[in-house]
Amino acid sequence: MSETIERPVLTPPSGEKKVLLHSCCAPCSGEVMEAMLASGVDYTIFFYNPNIHPKREYLLRKDENVRFAEKHGVPFIDADYDRDNWFARAKGMEHEPERGIRCTMCFDMRFERTALYAHEHGFPVMTSSLGISRWKNMAQINESGKRAVAPYEGLSYWDYNWRKGGGSARMIEISKREEFYQQEYCGCVYSLRDTNEHRIATGRDRIVLGQNYYGKETTSE
Numbered sequence: 001m002s003e004t005i006e007r008p009v010l011t012p013p014s015g016e017k018k019v020l021l022h023s024c025c026a027p028c029s030g031e032v033m034e035a036m037l038a039s040g041v042d043y044t045i046f047f048y049n050p051n052i053h054p055k056r057e058y059l060l061r062k063d064e065n066v067r068f069a070e071k072h073g074v075p076f077i078d079a080d081y082d083r084d085n086w087f088a089r090a091k092g093m094e095h096e097p098e099r100g101i102r103c104t105m106c107f108d109m110r111f112e113r114t115a116l117y118a119h120e121h122g123f124p125v126m127t128s129s130l131g132i133s134r135w136k137n138m139a140q141i142n143e144s145g146k147r148a149v150a151p152y153e154g155l156s157y158w159d160y161n162w163r164k165g166g167g168s169a170r171m172i173e174i175s176k177r178e179e180f181y182q183q184e185y186c187g188c189v190y191s192l193r194d195t196n197e198h199r200i201a202t203g204r205d206r207i208v209l210g211q212n213y214y215g216k217e218t219t220s221e
């Protein structure tokens with residue numbers, strides 16, 4: 001259980017204690033949330049992910065995150081699902097590979113909105129759960145985060161490496177303990193298409209939305 005976990009004491013930039021956490025999903029933010037709680041960081045979750053398609057998958061991921069936030073009594077800001085803007089920005093990048101320029105746009109879009117909210121609501125620091133996933137390029141995420149805060153004086157992006165000190169393993173442990181919904185692709189329709197193509201090419205079945213939960217028998221990974 002989380003009570004027995006040894007963690008370093010976390011100190012946000014400039015010793016600030018108030019943080020806006022951009023969360024992409026419950027599995028990625030579970031460890032980030034518990035680590036910040038253990039260090040007494042006063043944070044709010046900002047859920048802005050218009051990159052998650054289709055809407056059923058978006059709601060599955062969001063609802064898991066809401067459930068976990070409620071369990072810990074953490075404020076949860078449910079921002080717009082402005083998918084049309086996401087698709088407009090992704091135009092021409094439909095066939096880019098993961099970790100490429102479409103993903104840079106996707107991080108930029110989500111972080112720009114997070115930074116605006118932080119600026120408008122008096123948060124001196126923002127960070128994200130996105131970098132804890134081993135599927136992501138952390139440098140690419142950190143660069144987007146720093147770009148997003150640049151227009152706002154007094155707002156910093158906390159580029160803490162949530163994977164280190166056992167963070168990656170705890171992310172999985174917490175996901176299993178909480179039986180979080182387990183997504184099987186990054187989020188957008190293009191990642192769903194490409195993941196399905198890869199699965200078919202390697203003799204696996206296509207993704208079935210809403211099927212897999214961490215710690216349950218149906219989990220295929």
Ligand code: SF4
Nearest residue numbers: 103106186187188191
């Ligand atoms: S693959 Fe993931 S990070 Fe990249 S554009 Fe799609 S949803 Fe965004």
